[in-house]
Amino acid sequence: MGLGLGEPCSKKLKVMGERDGVLLKTLLFCAQKPTDREGHFKADWHTLNLETREISPTLITMSPEVGIGFSAVVCRNHVYVLGGGCSMDPSCPDGETRKIHSHDHVFCFDYDHPDHGWKQAPRMSVPRWNPMVLAAEGKIYAFMGSEQFGDVFDVSGSGWKLLTPPPDVDMASLHLSRLLHYDPPRSRILVHFETQDFRGKYPLYAYYVDSESWE
Structure with missing residues (x-):
């Protein structure tokens, strides 16, 4: 926070x-x-x-x-x-x-x-x-x-590295909710996006820590 x-x-x-x-x-x-x-x-x-x-x-x-x-x-x-x-x-x-x-x-x-x-x-x-x-x-x-x-x-480790955004997410029209959640059994971070254009789209993505991939 x-x-x-x-x-x-x-x-x-x-x-x-x-x-x-x-x-x-x-x-x-x-x-x-x-x-x-x-x-x-x-x-x-x-x-x-x-x-x-x-x-x-x-x-x-x-x-x-x-x-x-x-x-x-x-x-x-x-x-x-x-x-x-x-x-x-x-x-x-x-x-x-x-x-x-x-x-x-x-x-x-x-x-x-x-x-x-x-x-x-x-x-x-x-x-x-x-x-x-x-x-x-x-x-x-x-x-x-x-x-x-x-x-x-x-x-x-010794340094930071940039993360690739989820695929097919238009970062120009979306922003990230502060409600991040870590799901330990599945080793994934749940990331919720909110729209700025009020079209009713609220995509939820999972970032898998081990494979460094999005779903």
């Missing part, structure tokens, strides 16, 4: 943890907190124990390089923060023109050892603003947020 531009500072980013196929009893979330009246904020990560309902103190504060419009996902024992962008930042190419400048960077931290801090992971193939993300079988998938359909990253 992602935190977008213009959302209130009380907005929570919730990421459910999963390890070895077993759902953990802890919810990880990121809370935006204002630091001044100029619109600046910091984002702190916490855990919520689903049994005791206790919220932890701050585990780790978001790296300021992340910016806004990022997305996050849990894979194994790490939280990965992907994409996003910045505005009015002179260090970025479009900062002077008050345009949003998207990022391709990826940061991660080990939630078992948050004291180790943020580490920079391999960058995505292209910059992505508020991408839809999902983790499956040790890989992270990032969809949309760019003119390129998707990216995939094997966390045990």
Whole structure:
């Protein structure tokens, strides 16, 4: 899930943890907190124990390089923060023109050892603003947020590679729903498209992780 531009500072980013196929009893979330009246904020990560309902103190504060419009996902024992962008930042190419400048960077931290801090992971193939993300079988998938359909990253590997869109899908008239679903028994990701022209077509595709093919 992602935190977008213009959302209130009380907005929570919730990421459910999963390890070895077993759902953990802890919810990880990121809370935006204002630091001044100029619109600046910091984002702190916490855990919520689903049994005791206790919220932890701050585990780790978001790296300021992340910016806004990022997305996050849990894979194994790490939280990965992907994409996003910045505005009015002179260090970025479009900062002077008050345009949003998207990022391709990826940061991660080990939630078992948050004291180790943020580490920079391999960058995505292209910059992505508020991408839809999902983790499956040790890989992270990032969809949309760019003119390129998707990216995939094997966390045990060294880099990202672009995903080919499903066949016969006109990306100019369709956009991706945020309701991505991983179906472990069949090793497939269910991807739902929504129309922009209101013709009533809502195709559902399955991406098979092992064969890297669409149906």
